[in-house]
Amino acid sequence: MSSTTDGKHAGAVTVLITRRVKAGHEAAFEQAMADMTAAASSFAGYLGGQLVRPEDEGSGDEANLYHVVFAFDSPEHQQGWQQSPTRSLGLAAIAPHIDGQTQRQVSGLGHWFAAPVGPKQAPPPRWKVAVVTWLGICPTVYALFLTVAPFLVDWPLLPRVMLITALVVLIMTWVVAPKLTQWLKPFLYPARMAP
Structure with a gap:
């Protein structure tokens, strides 16, 4: 995923999502996330995203914990993505590869x-x-x-x-x-x- 920053977007909203990926499903999860990011990039107000892989964090309890950050230039554009059928399809593709509940935080x-x-x-x-x-x-x-x-x-x-x-x-x-x-x-x- 790419990451972009633009100082013009004072009302930008950042969403941090944490998912625990099943052992052996890492490649499939990363491909599904790449597809989801490509889909999100076509939505109005999309500023960028970043996938933080477990190897970027260390080992132990973090071994299969992935973090994903999405940013939009306004709450309205973020909600447009959040409520879209495109995102629902992306979540359905990711679901077989994750364990437990997804954690989500929104800031801005x-x-x-x-x-x-x-x-x-x-x-x-x-x-x-x-x-x-x-x-x-x-x-x-x-x-x-x-x-x-x-x-x-x-x-x-x-x-x-x-x-x-x-x-x-x-x-x-x-x-x-x-x-x-x-x-x-x-x-x-x-x-x-x-x-």
């Missing part, structure tokens, strides 16, 4: 700093989103390095990074970002002056 700054309910407001400028994002991520990462990271010292680097970043996304999405958005609403969405 658009989910963190949604506009407040009420009259239509313009989204905040990117620099404000960047400032508020940093105000949330910096203490969150610091707290995780103090509390979680010491227990992961024996893990290979990539799984450590993946767990810490997954925790950052979860904490930001459901705890920190909603509070920051509420507390800093006047900064993100200043009241308009009456004409």
